[in-house]
Amino acid sequence: MVTYILCLMLFCVGLYCVLRKRNLIKIIIGIGIMGYAVNLFIILAGYRAQSRAPIYANDQIVARMVDPLPQAMVMTSIVLELSVTLILIAIAIRIYEKYGTFDITKINKLKG
């Protein structure tokens, strides 16, 4: 139970970072933290007490193993997060070239 609460706290830290920070790079880091928290949650959802990795071998009998599907999901979601982070950083670099700052309060050409 404590693990789940810590996982939720990590998610909230990421969300706070996205909502409150003024720096584009810190916002991107916040998105990363949120993603890690969700990935951790998916792994936790597949955990079974007292069990081992879901790897079959010829001479072994695995009695209890963790759910392998969430681990496959996490692989996919890590790749997606990587590509999102890449494109966010690319846009942030171009914003820095145009505006000369990472401060979102100074990047305010669009209103209304």
Place this chain on the structure above:
Amino acid sequence: MADLIQYLIIVPLAAAFLIPLFAKKARWLCQVLAQAGVLIITALSFAIALYVKDGLTLIYNVGRWPVPTGISLVVDSLSAFMLVISNFVMLVIVLYSNSYIKKYSDTWKHYSLLMMVVSGVNGVLVTGDIFNLYVFLEIASIAVYALFAFGLRKESFEAAFKYAVMSTVASTFVLLGIAVLYSYVSTLNMAGIASALTAKEQSGSVIKFVTVLFLMGFGLKAALVPFHSWLPDAYSESPATVPAISSGILIKVLGVYTLGRILFNVFGMQPAVSHILLALAVMSMVLGGIMAFGQTNVRRLLGYSSISQIGYIFLALGVGTKLALVGGLFHILNHSISKSLLFLNVGLVEDHPDMAKKPVNAFTALAGAMSICGVPPTGGFWSKLIIIIACIEAGHIALAFIAVVVSIFTIAYYFRALTPVLFSQGKAAEARPGAKGMPFSMGFAVILLAVISVASGVVLMPNAANALLTGAVNILIGGTGYASAAMGALR
């Protein structure tokens, strides 16, 4: 027939991969590849739609793995209806961009990203697996982040960053919802989830929590009102094809279709959820309409108008009777066609200022605006009328009244926007030096969309399109019967 479903994803992905390979050698090949790819999948989706219109369900197991292990692609009437709309609109937009995109450098990137969006959208529409839905959602979204920044101006980067951050947070909420749902039912197949939830006697609080997460996530993609602020910004500074795609296809498929599919077919519609949908819908309709009044930029005005019209669609989903859903799905068709038409008109005027008062542009823009306002002969009139009648029938008199008032609002701000552009007596703007007349493909694209937006009322008469619309409504009305349909076709 079921084996053909996979090509809806494979063909655009292959095109997206091949276009950069040929970009340096033969630029004309990029256009041909994109056009051919979209043409193939449009033809394919029309064929599939004709096949499934009588209530059949097509299933394809990816890699021949049976369902609890593998991923299945499921196409029923609802998916086919959305496939036809989105692929047809995309076909017209690619045709239009053949001439439009020439003013930008690196046009192949535009085509490649467009193909990526198409494969993401088609994937969302055909998948029967909820995590797979998330993956395709992200593919479409990531391509659109890049497309919104395509104008390479200060404002477009700002808008793209804003949309990228908000949309990524929304996707994270969706992923969290999927994780909670998986830990509860231990399956990712949507039909499997539906039958597992029906089997469990009481599934109250978990499903409520997941519903809220999905409403936040998909609601942002659909630009419902508390989550709408990215939309006008993103539309104001990008090539005109991108808001046309976003407004015509993405907010419907990534927002409305996904929410409709999950809330109706997987969870089964609860009265509390439909009340939330009604509240969000009314807020979107009213606030979108009011904000559109204050705009001086026509693209922002069209953006707020999109928010307002999305409100009508969600009003129909929230009322949830059979008549309301007919109106809602029909409004998706009308709004896709006419809003992309209006954005293509805007692109035309920005490129060729002397075109503003030419009859081709003026009348097509008028047709699109009339359809969105709901002026009688056009399709938009019928869909709004059906939604309002359905509201009254279901006893929501106040909602029907609000819908009528917002509709009058819509006419007012479209008049304000279009009158000075199209019908003022001032002298025509000077043509940009070196600009020739309107290219054929652009003219053809806007005329095609204008004809459809005026004549789309035909769908309400008995014919193949009507059968498809009715089939799609029956899928939504059938609720968790989706599970037995999708599972039944498997065995």
